[in-house]
Amino acid sequence: MRHAGVAFEASDGGDKARRFRAAALPYLNDVFTLARYLLRNAADAEDAAQECYLRAFRHFDTFRGGPIKPWLLAILRNVCRAEYARRGALAGMLSESLDTAAEQSVDGLWAEAEGSPEAQTLGRLDGETVRRLVAELPDQFREAIVLREVNELSYREIADVVGVPVGTVMSRLARGRALLRAAWRAEEKGS
Amino acid sequence: MTCDEAQVLVHALIDGELDASHARDVEAHAASCARCAAELAAARDLRQALRGNDLTHAAPLSLRRSIDRAVPSPAMTSRRAVLKGFAMGSVVSAAAAAGIALVVVRDGSDSRIMGEAVSAHLRSLQADHLTDVLSSDRHTVKPWFNGRIDLAPPVIDLTGQGFTLIGGRLDFIDGKPVAALVYRRRVHVINMFVMQGMGAALSAPKLDVIQGFNILRWTDHGLNLLAVSDLAQDELEEFEAKFESATKAERAG
Numbered sequence: 001m002r003h004a005g006v007a008f009e010a011s012d013g014g015d016k017a018r019r020f021r022a023a024a025l026p027y028l029n030d031v032f033t034l035a036r037y038l039l040r041n042a043a044d045a046e047d048a049a050q051e052c053y054l055r056a057f058r059h060f061d062t063f064r065g066g067p068i069k070p071w072l073l074a075i076l077r078n079v080c081r082a083e084y085a086r087r088g089a090l091a092g093m094l095s096e097s098l099d100t101a102a103e104q105s106v107d108g109l110w111a112e113a114e115g116s117p118e119a120q121t122l123g124r125l126d127g128e129t130v131r132r133l134v135a136e137l138p139d140q141f142r143e144a145i146v147l148r149e150v151n152e153l154s155y156r157e158i159a160d161v162v163g164v165p166v167g168t169v170m171s172r173l174a175r176g177r178a179l180l181r182a183a184w185r186a187e188e189k190g191s
Numbered sequence: 192m193t194c195d196e197a198q199v200l201v202h203a204l205i206d207g208e209l210d211a212s213h214a215r216d217v218e219a220h221a222a223s224c225a226r227c228a229a230e231l232a233a234a235r236d237l238r239q240a241l242r243g244n245d246l247t248h249a250a251p252l253s254l255r256r257s258i259d260r261a262v263p264s265p266a267m268t269s270r271r272a273v274l275k276g277f278a279m280g281s282v283v284s285a286a287a288a289a290g291i292a293l294v295v296v297r298d299g300s301d302s303r304i305m306g307e308a309v310s311a312h313l314r315s316l317q318a319d320h321l322t323d324v325l326s327s328d329r330h331t332v333k334p335w336f337n338g339r340i341d342l343a344p345p346v347i348d349l350t351g352q353g354f355t356l357i358g359g360r361l362d363f364i365d366g367k368p369v370a371a372l373v374y375r376r377r378v379h380v381i382n383m384f385v386m387q388g389m390g391a392a393l394s395a396p397k398l399d400v401i402q403g404f405n406i407l408r409w410t411d412h413g414l415n416l417l418a419v420s421d422l423a424q425d426e427l428e429e430f431e432a433k434f435e436s437a438t439k440a441e442r443a444g
Contacts, residue, residue, distance in 0.1 A: 021262060028250045029247055029250050045248075065367070122236055125240075131244075149241055150246045150247055155208050157341075170203055177234060177237055181237050
């Protein structure tokens with residue numbers, strides 16, 4: 001997915017460029033953050049974010065209004081998915097056909113996290129540690145957590161971006177949070 | 192409601208995704224079930240702990256620049272258009288060129304948003320379309336926005352403090368739906384627009400004047416608020432202060 005920032009044809013006109021810049025550029029941090037968490041690598045995330053904006057501008061005519069952030073993040077997710085295919089990642093994180101396998105593989109973790117919920121307050125961890133704990137979550141839970149907690153999308157928007165029913169979003173968030181809480185606890189004990 | 196359902200629904204509850212009746216059901220269940228109460232407390236606690244940390248990764252400047260280079264700049268294309276327009280000597284092109292020059296001067300989403308807010312304010316006064324939902328009861332106004340817009344605008348009645356809530360309206364700014372809350376002070380109308388992530392985030396209220404209207408912008412809990420009125424500046428600032436302190440009091444209590 002490397003490419004040398006090819007400029008668009010000037011014939012696209014200034015108005016489209018102006019509208020696109022005003023609408024899409026404010027979400028660069030959202031796009032880059034999701035890319036960082038999905039790809040877990042800064043250089044790949046930069047490439048993915050750039051590719052996302054190139055595609056988004058190219059297809060801006062097909063954008064039918066409404067909030068633009070989920071639209072951008074859906075494009076970003078597709079870009080990351082292509083990157084995953086390129087890497088030939090074993091986990092195939094974003095491939096729904098492999099979700100069941102992924103879900104089973106975290107069953108052990110999940111059982112630990114489930115235990116008996118304790119309402120005891122979590123202690124403070126530094127930002128870098130928290131970002132690492134989120135980054136270490138299994139793929140589909142990490143994706144749901146980041147879309148919700150960082151990108152602040154609604155359940156409906158997350159469901160649209162990920163392409164699963166709202167109920168699935170809800171259960172992934174519940175699991176993801178239990179896992180994150182367990183990891184947080186383990187980190188507190190370890191440090 | 193079973194525990195299995197409640198365990199998942201407590202997350203929808205803290206995410207503000209449940210309607211009032213489901214929220215009541217979940218809360219009622221948690222009140223009588225220690226396990227689900229613990230799940231709810233744990234979810235709230237995690238939310239609290241996460242909010243204390245910045246989970247974002249700021250886009251590096253190099254990325255910002257390279258995207259900036261890749262997307263054509265409106266200023267560049269419009270300069271070309273200006274030259275072309277004058278070369279053709281056409282009145283239409285000259286007019287278009289003047290419009291483009293204006294765009295170049297007023298580039299930046301903030302000024303455009305403020306310009307559109309003033310237009311929306313004027314429209315609301317002229318077209319006899321001040322409100323879609325006419326009510327001074329905030330419990331009528333707030334739910335009206337459900338399903339019409341993807342945010343829950345803070346609706347506060349400030350009648351006791353000299354600003355009467357008249358109602359709400361769905362409006363469009365920058366091509367996106369926004370919530371407009373309408374207040375009245377004596378004969379002056381205040382349109383307060385509530386929008387998500389449009390324009391720059393502001394920590395302190397910022398005052399601007401456009402076409403003689405005072406515009407006050409501020410940011411609260413991720414929402415951008417923009418009040419437009421022909422009220423004097425100090426009274427508009429008074430509105431903001433009272434609105435914010437009432438919002439804060441409501442959140443706390």
